[in-house]
Amino acid sequence: MSDATLHDHDARLSACPACDAAPLASRIASAKGAQADIILSLPTIHCATCITDVEGVLNRHPGVKAARVNLTLRRVTVDAPGMSAEELIPVVESIGYEAHELDPAALSASAADRQGRDILMRIGVSGFAMMNIMILSVAVWSGAEAATRDMFHWISGAIALPTVAFAGRPFFSSAWRAISHGRLGMDVPISLALILASSISVYETLNSGRHAYFDAAVMLCFFLLIGRYLDYRTRAVARSAAEELTALEVPRAFRITAAGDEPVPVSELVPGDLIRIRPGARVPADGEIIDGMSEIDRSLLTGESIPVAAAPGLALSAGEVNLTGPLVLRVTAAGRDSSLARLTALVAAAESARGHYTSLADRASRLYSPLVHLMAFCSFLGWYLATHDLRLAVNIAAAVLIITCPCALGLAVPAVITTASGRLFRRGMLIKEGTALERLADVDTVVFDKTGTLTMGVPQLVSINVIPVEARPVALALAQGSGHPLSQALAQALVGAGTVPAPLADLREVPGYGIAGNWQGREVRLGRADWLGAEHGDARLSASWLSLGQGAPIRLEFSDRLRPGAGECVSAILASGRRVLLLSGDAAPVVEDLATRLGIAEWRAGVTPVEKATAVHDLREQGLHVLMVGDGLNDTAALTEAHVSISPASALDAARTASDIVLVGSDLSPVAQSLTLARQARSRIKENFAISFLYNIVAVPIAIAGFATPLMAALAMSLSSISVTLNALRLRR
Amino acid sequence: MEILGLLIPVSLALGGLGLIAFIWALRGRQYEDPKGDAERILSTEWDDRPKP
Numbered sequence: 001m002s003d004a005t006l007h008d009h010d011a012r013l014s015a016c017p018a019c020d021a022a023p024l025a026s027r028i029a030s031a032k033g034a035q036a037d038i039i040l041s042l043p044t045i046h047c048a049t050c051i052t053d054v055e056g057v058l059n060r061h062p063g064v065k066a067a068r069v070n071l072t073l074r075r076v077t078v079d080a081p082g083m084s085a086e087e088l089i090p091v092v093e094s095i096g097y098e099a100h101e102l103d104p105a106a107l108s109a110s111a112a113d114r115q116g117r118d119i120l121m122r123i124g125v126s127g128f129a130m131m132n133i134m135i136l137s138v139a140v141w142s143g144a145e146a147a148t149r150d151m152f153h154w155i156s157g158a159i160a161l162p163t164v165a166f167a168g169r170p171f172f173s174s175a176w177r178a179i180s181h182g183r184l185g186m187d188v189p190i191s192l193a194l195i196l197a198s199s200i201s202v203y204e205t206l207n208s209g210r211h212a213y214f215d216a217a218v219m220l221c222f223f224l225l226i227g228r229y230l231d232y233r234t235r236a237v238a239r240s241a242a243e244e245l246t247a248l249e250v251p252r253a254f255r256i257t258a259a260g261d262e263p264v265p266v267s268e269l270v271p272g273d274l275i276r277i278r279p280g281a282r283v284p285a286d287g288e289i290i291d292g293m294s295e296i297d298r299s300l301l302t303g304e305s306i307p308v309a310a311a312p313g314l315a316l317s318a319g320e321v322n323l324t325g326p327l328v329l330r331v332t333a334a335g336r337d338s339s340l341a342r343l344t345a346l347v348a349a350a351e352s353a354r355g356h357y358t359s360l361a362d363r364a365s366r367l368y369s370p371l372v373h374l375m376a377f378c379s380f381l382g383w384y385l386a387t388h389d390l391r392l393a394v395n396i397a398a399a400v401l402i403i404t405c406p407c408a409l410g411l412a413v414p415a416v417i418t419t420a421s422g423r424l425f426r427r428g429m430l431i432k433e434g435t436a437l438e439r440l441a442d443v444d445t446v447v448f449d450k451t452g453t454l455t456m457g458v459p460q461l462v463s464i465n466v467i468p469v470e471a472r473p474v475a476l477a478l479a480q481g482s483g484h485p486l487s488q489a490l491a492q493a494l495v496g497a498g499t500v501p502a503p504l505a506d507l508r509e510v511p512g513y514g515i516a517g518n519w520q521g522r523e524v525r526l527g528r529a530d531w532l533g534a535e536h537g538d539a540r541l542s543a544s545w546l547s548l549g550q551g552a553p554i555r556l557e558f559s560d561r562l563r564p565g566a567g568e569c570v571s572a573i574l575a576s577g578r579r580v581l582l583l584s585g586d587a588a589p590v591v592e593d594l595a596t597r598l599g600i601a602e603w604r605a606g607v608t609p610v611e612k613a614t615a616v617h618d619l620r621e622q623g624l625h626v627l628m629v630g631d632g633l634n635d636t637a638a639l640t641e642a643h644v645s646i647s648p649a650s651a652l653d654a655a656r657t658a659s660d661i662v663l664v665g666s667d668l669s670p671v672a673q674s675l676t677l678a679r680q681a682r683s684r685i686k687e688n689f690a691i692s693f694l695y696n697i698v699a700v701p702i703a704i705a706g707f708a709t710p711l712m713a714a715l716a717m718s719l720s721s722i723s724v725t726l727n728a729l730r731l732r733r
Numbered sequence: 734m735e736i737l738g739l740l741i742p743v744s745l746a747l748g749g750l751g752l753i754a755f756i757w758a759l760r761g762r763q764y765e766d767p768k769g770d771a772e773r774i775l776s777t778e779w780d781d782r783p784k785p
Contacts, residue, residue, distance in 0.1 A: 048772040056778075071769030117759055124759070128752040132745060148737075155741060 038078045038085050039102040040092065045074055053095055061091050075102065116236060119229045122167040126222040129163035130215070134714075137215045141711045146208075153205040153212045160214035161198060167221040168194050170228065186365035186410065189372045193401040194220060200398045203391075211395065216402045216713045223411065223721045230414040234421050235434060253284040256328065273331045279483050279511075283320045287329040289313065293512030294325035295484065299451040299632065304586055307485075309512055309528070319633055324484050325511020359435045360685055361413040368409065376400045379704045392706075399708040403699045408692035408720035413685055415728035420681040423732060428665035429646075429674055436660035438685075439644040440678035442625040446573050447616060447642065449630035450584035450591055452650060454566045454598065456666070459485055459558035461493040466554055467546065473502035474519050475546055478526040481507045482515045486544045486558055487526065514544075522549030529553075560590070562597075563648075565669030570598045572672035579624070583607045583615055585634050613637035629671060631655055646671060677731075684731055688724045695720040 045054065051069045054076055058067035065079040076099075078088055085101035092099040136152045144152060171187045171194065178185035194217050201212035254261045256274040266284045269275065277283055279294065295307040298320050307323055310316070316329060380397035384390060421431045431437055451457050467475055476499045479491035504517035504524070514527010525532055525547040532545045532553045547553040574580055581602045584591045588605035595603040607615070612630075616638045619626050628635070628642035631651035636658045639645035645659035648666070656662055663670065699716045702708055758764070 048775040051769060051772060052776045052778050069769060070766045071772055072766045113765070117764075120759055120764065121756060124752060124755045128748055128755075132748050135744070136741075151737075159745075 037104065038080060038083065038088060039104050040076050040078065040085065040088065041100045041102050042069070042074050042076055042092070042097055043100070044098045045069065045071065050097065054092060054097060057091060057095050058088065061088070064088075116229075116232060119170070119225060119232055122170070123222065123225045123229060126163055126167035126218055126225060129159050129167075130218045130222050133159055133215045133218055137710065137714070140212075141709075149210075150205065150208050153201070153214070156212065156214040157202060157205055160218050161202070164194055164198050164217050164221060167218075167225060171221075171224065184366075184369045184373075186361070186369060189369045189401065190220070190224060190405060190410070192373070193217075193398075193405040196394075196398045197402050200394055204395070207391075211710055213398065213402055213710050213713065216710055216717065219714060219717055220402070220405060223408075223717065227410040227414045230411075230418045231434075234414070234418045234431070254278070269331050271331050271333060275329050275331060277322045277327045277329055279322055279324050279326060281322055283316045283318055283322060283329070285318050285329075285331045286316065286333040287331045288315050290328050290330050292325050292327035293510075294327050295323040295512060297321040297323055297457075297485070299457050304451070306587075311512060324482065324509065359413070360438055360682070360689075361409075364409065364689055372401065372404045375404060375700065375704070382704075383706070396703070396706050396708075399706075399713065400700065400703045402713050403703045403708060403716060404696055405717075408695065408717075408724045409689070411721055411724050412688035412692060412728075415725050416681050416684045416688060416731065419728050419731040420677055420684075424670070424674055424677060427670040427673060428663060428667065429670050430662040430664055431660070432662060433660040436644055437678050437681055439625075439660070440627065440674060441682035442643060443578065443627040443675060443678075445579040445581065445619055445624045446627045446629065447581045447583055447619070447638070448570075448600075449612075449628075449632060449635045450582060450586055450594060451560065452631040453629055453635075453648060454563055454570075454582070454594065454668070455560040456563050457650075458561050459489045460561040461489055462557040462559050464493050464497055466556060467494075468554075471546070471548055471554070472497070472499045474504070474524055474548065475499075475526065477501040477504045477507070477519075478515050478517055478524060478546075481517070482509055482526070484515075486556075487515065489558055490526075490544065490556060519549070523547075524549055525553075560594075562594075563666060563668045565667040567598060569668045569672045570600060572669075573675065574599065576672075576675065578675075581615075581619075583612050583638075585609075585612075585632075609634040609637055613641045616641040627675075628659075630659075646674075681731060684728060688727055691724055691727065692720050 042050075042054065045051065051071060054069050055067050058064050058076065058078055063080050063083050065081070067076055067078045069076045076092070080088065089099045089101065133156045136156050140149055140152050168191070171190045175185065175187040175191035178188055197213040197217040197220075201214050201217070203209075204212050252263050253266050253269055254276045255264050255269070256276055261276055269285050274290070275284065275287070283296075289310055289312050291312060292310075294310045296310045296314075296316065297307050298304050310322075310327065315332075316327075376397045379400050380393045383396050384393035387393070417434070417437055420437055424431060424437075448454050472494055476491060476494040479487040479494065480501060481487075481504075502519060504519050507515070507517040509515045510527070510531070512528075513531040514525055516523060516525045516527075518524070526544060529543070529545050532547045534545050534553045534555070543558065544556045545553040546556055570580060579602070580600050581604075582591065582595050582598075582600045583604050585607055586605060591603055591605035595601075604615070612635060616626050616628060620641070620643070625643040626641075628639050628645040629647070630636075630639055630645070631648050632655060635647075636655050639647065639655060639658040644661070646661040646663055647655045647659040648663045648668075649656070650666075651659075651662075661674070695716055699708070699712070702712070763770070
């Protein structure tokens with residue numbers, strides 16, 4: 001099993017689209033009840049003192065058996081039977097470190113570790129064997145004769161044969177899989193070269209021949225395994241970080257039972273359950289409100305930026321956010337039956353339509369491996385027909401195979417991808433798919449979503465000047481009493497202006513409407529227009545109203561805050577000559593306003609999820625390579641449909657799963673930089689191919705002419721591998 | 734040349750010792766947290782007595 005996942009570029013989603021759309025749900029369903037250690041994510045730790053502090057405070061805490069920090073992954077694993085993460089997070093936060101609970105079920109680190117250790121072990125064994133055989137080979141190359149040479153060959157063979165059998169196993173099994181599917185992958189010539197080189201060397205040794213290729217066979221294993229390991233590392237790092245993003249959202253719902261509220265995993269909800277949704281929480285399942293008043297933020301699902309009023313009878317979908325008041329919901333569809341199922345259908349449709357992308361490495365090997373076999377076979381045939389010497393002909397064919405063997409080719413792509421994705425990772429971008437970087441280099445059209453992608457989905461007060469100075473302390477006191485995003489934005493703006501809150505009596509939140517209080521004997525209110533007896537007016541902006549108990553209510557306008565770097569990102573992409581489109585589910589005036597601000601000429605408003613996917617599909621039909629950047633459930637189908645897709649970390653689980661790249665920070669500018677870097681990486685990969693072909697062009701005629709020696713094979717192999725790696729490392733800067 | 738009969742096994746055994754050490758380190762999960770280990774050595778916590 002471990003080998004099967006080593007080199008399967010095409011083992012993508014597909015087999016179970018439902019599981020891909022709901023990765024957590026499926027994993028939790030399979031790993032129920034396993035009482036594991038508590039894992040906390042510590043994003044801010046960075047030094048020796050941090051490690052000592054965190055471990056110290058946790059170990060001193062009663063009930064904790066052991067705590068171990070992993071700085072590489074920025075996590076701490078705590079062995080504390082019977083304790084919950086909620087008890088431990090305040091302990092860590094009390095000494096000033098940010099801590100988040102991670103869902104151990106969503107982290108499949110152990111299986112991945114075993115795979116990495118497996119490759120490392122094979123690298124270690126083949127490295128040991130290579131060094132020893134090389135020392136013996138130097139003696140042979142320096143002119144050891146007769147019995148001495150035979151003895152050295154025998155010892156080399158005794159080391160090399162078990163090594164090739166052990167270290168070459170990933171190649172052999174992968175080659176066997178390719179052949180049994182009727183394909184000729186890169187691993188077929190590799191395996192053939194390994195087997196042929198070993199057996200011809202054994203034969204030569206038996207007959208006291210001059211040349212044995214034991215060193216070449218082992219060296220081939222060693223370099224190719226390094227390529228494999230780099231490939232594996234890139235994927236493992238991206239996967240573990242993507243898993244961590246998923247694991248951060250521990251899906252829990254509060255089920256109302258006779259004994260009170262009981263927290264249960266979302267996967268255990270069934271239709272008919274009553275669940276309580278606290279203000280600020282995400283709706284865990286589809287259902288109907290039966291009690292409570294509140295406002296609902298639907299931006300992740302539909303792209304609307306203005307909250308909707310919620311009252312008993314309204315149907316809610318999983319993924320929406322409850323803003324102000326607590327709600328009681330009767331579940332109508334949960335887990336995999338909920339709105340995720342609808343999404344899954346869309347994703348599955350788009351997935352089957354997505355053309356299968358062939359990576360540069362696959363294209364090169366498709367071209368290359370028949371050629372290698374043909375050349376080796378022709379030189380065998382030519383020499384056999386010319387000399388009728390079977391031993392000489394096989395020897396030359398083996399030399400041709402070893403020299404042409406894609407040693408540098410095996411390193412050419414992984415080395416570049418590792419350096420490039422490492423650099424993108426430092427800028428806050430996580431590559432989830434192996435070929436995403438190559439596909440990113442093709443992009444000529446960029447489609448953006450609005451809410452949550454170009455904007456933060458967080459409101460901002462347009463102007464503080466509409467509030468009279470004497471009313472500001474009252475407004476601040478009211479705003480601080482509510483968790484509603486508009487109130488929070490107002491409070492932030494007022495605190496920024498240096499306001500001190502006024503003392504208010506009888507402060508109470510009226511869910512779904514606003515907040516009220518008593519100030520110097522007057523009733524003051526902050527909230528919806530209809531509650532304060534005002535007309536909402538222009539729908540372009542979200543607005544809140546402030547009433548001071550006398551005079552007309554004051555209208556406070558809010559606009560959606562632009563994501564940092566959005567302006568730079570869009571203008572950089574436009575300057576590079578690519579087409580930029582804005583597709584949003586929000587109302588036209590809001591979208592037009594944003595498009596004008598960012599200088600995007602092509603925009604559409606009120607777009608449904610299906611229309612988004614169709615729009616992307618149409619662009620593809622025109623032969624364009626589309627990069628889709630989006631975060632909502634309404635973008636998921638379009639993300640899958642696009643040539644390559646990016647979603648911010650704030651996006652829904654399903655959208656992140658559908659996209660190839662995840663933006664970890666809140667800054668959008670790395671998107672434009674990644675397009676440039678992807679182009680650089682692609683040209684670096686092509687240069688690497690050119691370098692390894694160049695070595696072949698020089699060495700192959702010599703091999704076919706029968707002048708190749710084991711020394712030359714060893715030189716060509718190591719020189720080309722090293723120059724390819726160095727060329728890839730140039731990307732680091 | 735008889736010395737070869739001694740030197741080759743000795744050098745192989747020494748190399749093998751290194752390989753065993755590497756495999757032991759790998760099995761003991763010493764490559765799990767390279768960054769953390771690099772930092773831990775700077776901490777003075779267990780300087781005076783070993784960690785129990």
